[in-house]
Amino acid sequence: MAAPSAAGLGRRLRAWLPRIMPVRWSRYNPSYLEPEVKKESHQKPLEELTEEQREQMELKAVRPIKAAPPSLSSSVFSDPMISKFTNMMMKSGNKVLARSLMSQTLEAIKRKQLEKYHKAPENEKETIECNPYVIFHQALKNCQPIIGLSNITKGGKTYQVPVPLTDNRKCFLAMKWLITECRENKHRRTLMPEKLSQELLLAFNNEGPVIKRKHVLHKMAEANRAYAHFRWW
Amino acid sequence: TLRLICTTTAVQRKNVGASGPEKYTEAFIKKQIEEFNLGKRHLANMMGEDPETFTQEDIDRAIAYLFPSGLFDKRARPLMKHPTEVFPEQRKIQWGEDGRPFHFLFYTGKQSYYSLMHETYEKFLNVQKHQDQLTTQDLPVQKEKRNLAGSRWLTKIELEEMLLEQVSDDDYSRFIQLLQKLVALPCADIEEKYIQKFSKELPVQLQKVVIEPLQHDERGVAFSTGEGKRKTARATAVVYDNGTGKITVNGIDILHYFPVLQDREQLLFPFQFLGRIGIHDMVCTVSGGGRSAQAGAIRLASAKALRSFVTEKEVEFMRQAGLLTVDPRVKERKKPGQEGSRRKFTWKKR
Secondary structure (H helix, E strand, O other): OOOOOOOOOOOOHHHHOOOOOOOOOOOOOOOOEOOOOOHHHHHOOHHHOOHHHHHHHHHHHHOOEOOOOOOOOOOOOOOHHHHHHHHHHOOOOOHHHHHHHHHHHHHHHHHHHHHHHHHOOHHHHHHOOOOHHHHHHHHHHHHOOOEEEEEEEEOOEEEEEEEEOOHHHHHHHHHHHHHHHHHHOOOOOOOHHHHHHHHHHHHHOOOOHHHHHHHHHHHHHHHHHHHHHHOOO | OOOOOOOOHHHHOOOHHHOOOOOOOHHHHHHHHHHHHHHHHHHHHHHOOOOOOOOHHHHHHHHHHHOOOOOOOHHHOOOOOOHHHHOOOOOOOOEOOOOOEOOOOHHHOOHHHHHHHHHHHHHHHHHHHHHHHHHHOOOOOOOOOOOOOOEEEOOHHHHHHHHOOOOOHHHHHHHHHHHHHHHHOOOHHHHHHHHHOOEEEOOOOOOOOOOOOOEEOOOOOEEEEEEEEEOOEEEEEEEEOOOOOOEEEOOEEHHHHOOOHHHHHHHHHHHHHHOOOOOOEEEEEEEOOOHHHHHHHHHHHHHHHHHHHOOHHHHHHHHHOOOOOOOOOOOOOOOOOEOOOOOEOOOOOO
């Protein structure tokens, strides 16, 4: 029997029982696992890990691992949420422009917050958040909807049914709303970084059009509560 | 439709043995084996070697020498192998002279598969009975967890070869589910031998790659080389010890060669991951590809070169961070009838 090549060895067939034919495929063999880039996760001593993590580690020792993508790096400056947001802002593959816009946005946020900080009286200085990354993450969290609507056709009519959302979907919706808001509702002369920093600061304080849109969605879901039993998953 | 791009050789090999009823009689195969042995001795005599110690490799070399062929397809070239490798193993005729089949499950159509399922289920019931006996006697039930990470189940092709008949995907998945249920029971150690027939050892460590030792140049500075590629870019990197952290690409400093921050981040990624930023000096050459592909190629080359400077544990951490794998993603080809690789032509109603 011909020996299988190193790339094809060790295919755990639990992951590849071909019941449903996938249309999306990848150049990697299905047995390849995702890479873990953060330094701290590799330096943890054995006792701190739970059973599951120990099993994961053993599995990783035997299986091949995919190559880390170019947007991921172990430096402190690379953040997966920021990279995802940059990719969504990108048009026609112009990553250079998207990245520069993102860094200008973060700079603008920092400048505004520092202005506020220096103008504020002593006792309020501690409450003002100056770290643009923290502001970005908090703003995104505030914009994430809890429940979403989905179109279900029953008896010829299409209803908007309230449906729970996964974490990824929530993140994606928050980012999408921010970007569409900044692209459409701005004055012709304002640049993207300025408008984005405004929106992020408003979202951080739970104000602004994006938060309003989230509340509108929640109200619609509450109004269509009667159709919730249409959902079958 | 499933397009298997990432196929293994095991999947590509068709199982000829299960494809139909017997095509070669036993007498025919025996004759072929005799002729092969005789021919082997003649060949050894012709090449002037000892007929007793003439191995398969010697046969291949002799045939390649006596019948040189320029054909591209290796399977079309002259071949001399043992008949059991040439004529695949096939099922002998399943019924006797009076027409009655030997196996009681013959009329199901998949007799070996169903008999295998019956056997496995019998073992499953055995284990359950044993477990019940232990609980009635109030003895502790053993709960040693079998190490699942080190072994894999047989592939569908291997199972087909074992049973010598076609196994469908559904049947195969049912069989694997049954095996998993059997293994999940606490007292499954009794049937360990039976289970081992259907599982294969995975190589414990995927560190099959040999780490080269450090070389030293004329001034006594330790250095090591590495090669990397990404899409169409090919890069070679030479990492020197006792440096100040300068990185030169094709004779140009990285600040001038890679004006984009993302590429420079990628170059420094292996060094930052190991915490060795100011220690090493690097000189690389790169050609082909675009801006990001060249950066990725140099990253792989420098990670490979750094393996010689670092302990085995750190090499394993680098592998788990995805620094040492070649990125297989390339530009997808354009298909006929479509505008690009995925985009279809504009649909016009009329």
